[in-house]
Amino acid sequence: MKKGLFFIGVLMFACSANAQLFTGGSIGVGFGNNKNNDGEKISQNFNLGLSPEVGYSITDKIDVGMGVGFGFQREKQYYDYGYLSGEIKSDVFTWNVAPFMQYHFWKVGKFSFVARSVMHFGGEIDKFFAPNNDRENKHYSYGFSVSPVIHYNLNDRFTLLTDLRFLSLNIGGSFVKDGGRDFGFSFGTDSGNLLNLNQLKIGFIYTF
Secondary structure (H helix, E strand, O other), X not given: OHHHHHHHHHHHHHHHHHOEEEXXXXXXXXXXEEEOOOOOEEEEEEXXXXXXXXXXXXXXXXXXXXXXXXXXXXXXXXXXOOOOEEEEEEEEEEEEEXXXXXXXXXXXXXXXXXXXXXXXXXXXXXXXXXXXXXXXXXXXXXXXXXXXXXXXXXXXXXXXXXXXXXXXXXXXXXXXXXXXXXXXXXXXXXXXXXXXXXXXXXXXXXEO
């Protein structure tokens, strides 16, 4: 028993001695317009996402931490039937919390290749605005995902990262309070991450 406690104490000391705090995250902004063959605008969209995180490098190979995220997306569609014209608008608000662990499995020069596993839980509020047909829906999602990440070390403090989510493995589901539920498995999509604005995320890390 004493030997076991001694071993655990040595292990905890080794981890704390090598632990290094880091923080970082990413921000994404996107917008676009769609036009028909006559050059008339038929839809436009705007999205914004923010996902800060903080973590510890327990060893040179293993990091653990926690991330949170917030997102907003707005889409407008325009219609004109001659006798009737107007717009349909939808707003989507998202949030999530995501503890993670990652393993640095290969390093070449300033590049480091990382396998990142994330558990996540989040929510989404969808608001739909149309003439005489406004409505709001809420649902929640949960799951686990693994994806490759590429780090590029600018210097001892700053690191850029690219999260290759189009190569991710995802297990998870969603549910509505007092409503339906679903569960699934996917590869190559990021259906579990509510804040994914596209298939490629670029962020940064600052090491203290």
